[in-house]
Amino acid sequence: MIKATGAELSGHRCQFTVWAPFRKSVDVEFEAPDHKAVHLEKDKYGYWSKEVANIMAGTKYRFILDGIKPYPDPASKAQPDGVHSWSAVVDEHNYVWGDSTWNGVALKDLIIYEIHIGTFTDEGTFEAAILKLDHLLELGINAIEVMPVAQFPGSRNWGYDGVYPYAVQNSYGGGTGLKTFVDACHQKNIAVILDVVYNHMGPEGNYLAEYGPYFTGKYSTPWGKALNFDDAYSDHVKAYFLRNALMWLDDYHIDGLRLDAVHSIIDHSAYHFLKELRQSIDELQIKNRRRYFLIAESELNDVRILEPYEKGGYGLDAQWTDDFHHAVHALATGEKDGYYQDYGKINHLAKAFRQGFVYDGEYSSFRKKTVGNSPQSMASSRFIVCIQNHDQIGNRMLGERVAGLVSFEMLKLMAGIMLVSPYVPMLFMGEEYGENHPFQYFIHHGDSDLAEAVRKGRSKAFKALKSKRKMPDPQAKETYNHSKLKWNFHQHPEQRALFTYYQYLISLRKQGLFSVFFKRHLDTEVHEQQKLLMVR
């Protein structure tokens, strides 16, 4: 019923397959003028396919629907000319891997470092990122979490506007760039976690709806119509994302996936997409004799995501716990805006420290509803914590990192709280030396109306702040450049000291000095007046 879609190269023959159940004809056409378009054949479930001769890696193609308009392949593995143009055939087997001795890192031992390829280095490429791996080794990092790399519009984007889940962003160095990066990481004993977005598609260059019912009007999300995970034809949409996940793990040697906003993957069916995803990966684990992580971003505080299958859970390995971040941030900065109004007491931090979720069935004033259930059955390694990440920084109007908000001493205290905590810590790139440039929100849309709409939307969102500062223009190249790491911390004594401090705490953590906190029932003593939390 389900077919693998995309362009599957085998020697010089290529199998083109695409799902378009309501179309009357689908042809594949090629950029090369001497290469004639070929008519695909439809099966009963709406998959169109045909094997075509004389194709090689790099051959540019697109699909013509109903003989009228050409569109890129939804399962394109390369968009060398951007989101609106030709797809390119990729030879998945021509990369020679050098990571055969790589053995992975256990979930509980991870020290994660989140990076955005575009702003991690001046060059903004995988190749340049590889040159920074020794810095991360020196710091003590053993896992890198890469913000989404699926092809997005333009060359400047956080990655959450991706529209080709199977294609690696051309400006980052494409698929081969990513493979080379993962290979290099593994050779330095660093795991790679990839951030993938299965809850929405970006607003520009998204042609999925031309092909089939990838979206459903039953549910709406902050990005419009929801992806179709439980309506008619959803088996095919689920398969599209499932196969994508398996591709990263199998073909790109990725060690784990971070699933963006799983609360917006709305699947009301008897077999939830997340469980099916985890079970598909279980099978791949057996085949490859490897362990792959699935880490969820979830605002639900619902342990069902983590519970084992026999307890009705989806069996994911871990999830981010925003409560921990918010509890630390609200105490450290005194901020009370937006969601921080739900935090700010030592008691919140104590609860976060003790069990991960603060909202475990409690009423949230900000969300105006009861949120969460009890995480007490979960080992502490099931929660990822941070004191800043791309969202918490970049969703501020000016994109200030924590280093720009609190004193140096407070900065160290925050880092300490995270690194001695029972949870898996995650740093955001530059955090280890207190990078003082911001990480701002940036886009690079080809559609100027869209760019203006984003600009206006953000401007409106920040109006309540009544800030005297001007909101950086998301579309402007300076905003992007300004967000790049500066890497000049060796010239700043305080930044150097902070790096050494992080290095030291990480090394103590690795030696197991804080594992005393990893027990099931942590004792916390709260002194609200003195703003003191004692843990034992």
Added chain:
Amino acid sequence: MIKATGAELSGHRCQFTVWAPFRKSVDVEFEAPDHKAVHLEKDKYGYWSKEVANIMAGTKYRFILDGIKPYPDPASKAQPDGVHSWSAVVDEHNYVWGDSTWNGVALKDLIIYEIHIGTFTDEGTFEAAILKLDHLLELGINAIEVMPVAQFPGSRNWGYDGVYPYAVQNSYGGGTGLKTFVDACHQKNIAVILDVVYNHMGPEGNYLAEYGPYFTGKYSTPWGKALNFDDAYSDHVKAYFLRNALMWLDDYHIDGLRLDAVHSIIDHSAYHFLKELRQSIDELQIKNRRRYFLIAESELNDVRILEPYEKGGYGLDAQWTDDFHHAVHALATGEKDGYYQDYGKINHLAKAFRQGFVYDGEYSSFRKKTVGNSPQSMASSRFIVCIQNHDQIGNRMLGERVAGLVSFEMLKLMAGIMLVSPYVPMLFMGEEYGENHPFQYFIHHGDSDLAEAVRKGRSKAFKALKSKRKMPDPQAKETYNHSKLKWNFHQHPEQRALFTYYQYLISLRKQGLFSVFFKRHLDTEVHEQQKLLMVR
């Protein structure tokens, strides 16, 4: 945080409470001209309340929002003049119950009989229905399932257009009528299951949105915007329905609730409404030393609804299994339209007989997606089966009962399949004697545009049938009258014989003769060619 809403009478003082978080003022006004309007006071969660003196049972009142427009009480316990008019104060404690010796019936022993109060008798009242109880006793019935009785527009409606969940339909005899009916049933050792609708509100007389965010734009259902079970303010909406459920069980002595279309109760939170409902009822059970059933109508075929809490389930007692009905119906009639296309083989029936669900993770051609998960861990008493019900009959253009579709011999075979099955059987009123009048779809809207819209909608739905027969007019009184039981089966030998046959099978079932089929692993042997199913 949550307050009980409605008018709570205590002596001659009455506490009026209503939730209207965004209103600037709420007054309660009274029909009696000498009774002055009273200003209610708001708490921080948006509940307005005030105790008012000189109120008695029957006092008519309504709420004025923002000093402008009056609306009935969303938690009104009586709408003596219909859905658009005054609410009336009810004294919940003035009924003297005579059912103190009633002990209930175990779920596995239930023989359910579904009735629609309006068409069960000529009079269409609870009072008249009581006179038929001896007939049901003679038949062997020990539980009656009453189609929804919440106040609906006009006097002719299946009940799924109800708009006052706390008020019993005035034309049926109101709250006292229902209590008298339940009391009479209990005194004859018959349990009462009430059909309640928590997934949508009817289209006429629904003023909930005037009061607060009872609906959310996040999800849409076949009835429009979904009720708000997980968005901001949802705690209050959940409480509104939870308290309603408890009212039926506690104040009306109802033995169990049949929850309409739970697949349209969309709650993505960490604490699903259905689990919260079952847990609230668990508490009531302890208080009242009684056992209450919760039975779901669900098209999801998802055992999560039935699984115990410790397996991540919602803990409901049972659910309807439409697969059983469809498997029997498709075989018996040869029909292939709509959802019947997914059935029609002996093998479907065998599977339904063996495990309840036919679609247990299989692809459905009609729904164009994979449906269900495995029910094998469930005892057979967790599934309710029928060979016809209000929906399967009334959603046909002409509302034909099975007796009007198949031969007399086939009718007996169908009844036999249901009554020897391992599941809890449910008859639809009149089925026991093969009533040959139809049960059609009827409404009685005050709004003629709405009546016309319903007419057109149904007409369009049945257009594909290309029937030469005319669709009955849902709004016409004849359609309603035509749907009433005729009760003249004693004059028809075949009908009399059928009644005796049902009586006999029910009595054998009660003697435990078919309990050989109640085991976990039933053997079925399928002979597709001979259209033969052997069970052992």
